[in-house]
Amino acid sequence: ADTANAIDALSQEGATVGGASTAREGSRGKRGVGTWEVVVAGERKKQQRRKKGKTRMGSADDNMNEDDNEGGDEDDDKGSGERGSERQREHPFIVTEPGEVARGKKNGLDYLFHLYEQCRDFLIQVQNIAKERGEKCPTKVTNQVFRYAKKAGASYINKPKMRHYVHCYALHCLDEEASNALRRAFKERGENVGAWRQACYKPLVALAARQGWDIDAIFNAHPRLAIWYVPTRLRQLCHSERSNAAAAAAAAASSCISGGADHLPF
Amino acid sequence: ADTANAIDALSQEGATVGGASTAREGSRGKRGVGTWEVVVAGERKKQQRRKKGKTRMGSADDNMNEDDNEGGDEDDDKGSGERGSERQREHPFIVTEPGEVARGKKNGLDYLFHLYEQCRDFLIQVQNIAKERGEKCPTKVTNQVFRYAKKAGASYINKPKMRHYVHCYALHCLDEEASNALRRAFKERGENVGAWRQACYKPLVALAARQGWDIDAIFNAHPRLAIWYVPTRLRQLCHSERSNAAAAAAAAASSCISGGADHLPF
DNA sequence: AGAAGGACCAGTGGTCCGTA
């Protein structure tokens, strides 16, 4: 449901930002999640692939039949212009409301969340290949999945970025209302993405408090979230907040037992 | 049930092999699974600990309160004899019947399986510490667990050994009748441990065939087995055997359809 | 300044092979 929503939002963004985007649509559209990529590709220069010496073999991320290397239905690394040019970075994110299109050289939060859905698609593909081959099958988005995504042409997906915003995606999955409200509030106040990202922790910790503090269980209970590692920072916040809550509860109980606040006041 | 059985068997073995074993019983017995260790310790020389330069901090395997470093209720590394002597290896395993005591400088298979139960105990301790501290909590017997076991004094537990025999333990868990029968047969024929170990694969693959070939699901469905990684070799055997079975089934269907065996006979 | 991501690092899963 929200995936379709995100794609809708971006197809608009595509119309707004687009331009030279149709050129790569053929090769990118194959995976069925092509709409977003086109937009970004419109701004992105040809990436130079940095092949290391060794060619690893035998894992699900290799031997992607002909989707790898552009399949030949388009110009590939050598043979076209812009050979020496560095790959452009993705546009930075800005805080957008749900459904809102980012203007200028920016990306919106619907697009951010859509990247998580794409990673899920890539994971499912890696899992299917692994099962077919009788190899061990990842349950999480691992390095292997990021490598697979890159080989599949989704060069705008990378581990540091995805890990950076996992807890934001978690809030979006677990309490979309709260997530949407937070986005609107931070957009209104003109906050930057970093501030919004920081603010996502608090409602998540509150949610964990209501559900017994087990943040791993909370992630695992949600099918789209279960494939993501719980971020260290979120785990730490839940832990220390639980300790605080327990200490406060103990203090309250103690003051109750002693019949007032005049006995061991800390 | 079978753990108690194993411990019974060993307390006999202790009486047989024992001797200088009581000396370490105090420090080893703490964990409640001390009986086996005593036997082995009777033959083992003081181990010299090889402390590497860096002292890692902050994980559940560190800071074992005073169980570490022998707690001072006995002589520790420095200060007693046998300082320079190398640690003795464990006695090699021999094929024993269920309940049978290994004679001489050998260990029996009940003892082998007991080591898996001990690892499980160590995992549970590591998990409890991790939960307490709000750190990520292992679901499998990881390097961290082996490190913890070593620090807890169980120096006879090591990763290569445990991984080597996992599938033997799996058969013991999943079909104890078949496992026992195999042990008796191989003991009778005077086979060595390597031959018995190899032979454990076949009944496991047959069991997997009956349950839809998903060896991961089979491991995960068993509470004591779920904490062990599926051995690569076992996974490979299940995969290739499934392929063979599928090919055979296809050939049978094909010969059925063609009404005989005169059409594409391979 | 705020942000994206290449690249590094400590510790992992896996098991080989020098050892006894």
Added chain:
DNA sequence: AGAAGGACCAGTGGTCCGTA
């Protein structure tokens, strides 16, 4: 020879910090 396990190695999870 058969077997135990120290120690190595490729690829992991995690994220810093040089880059734009």
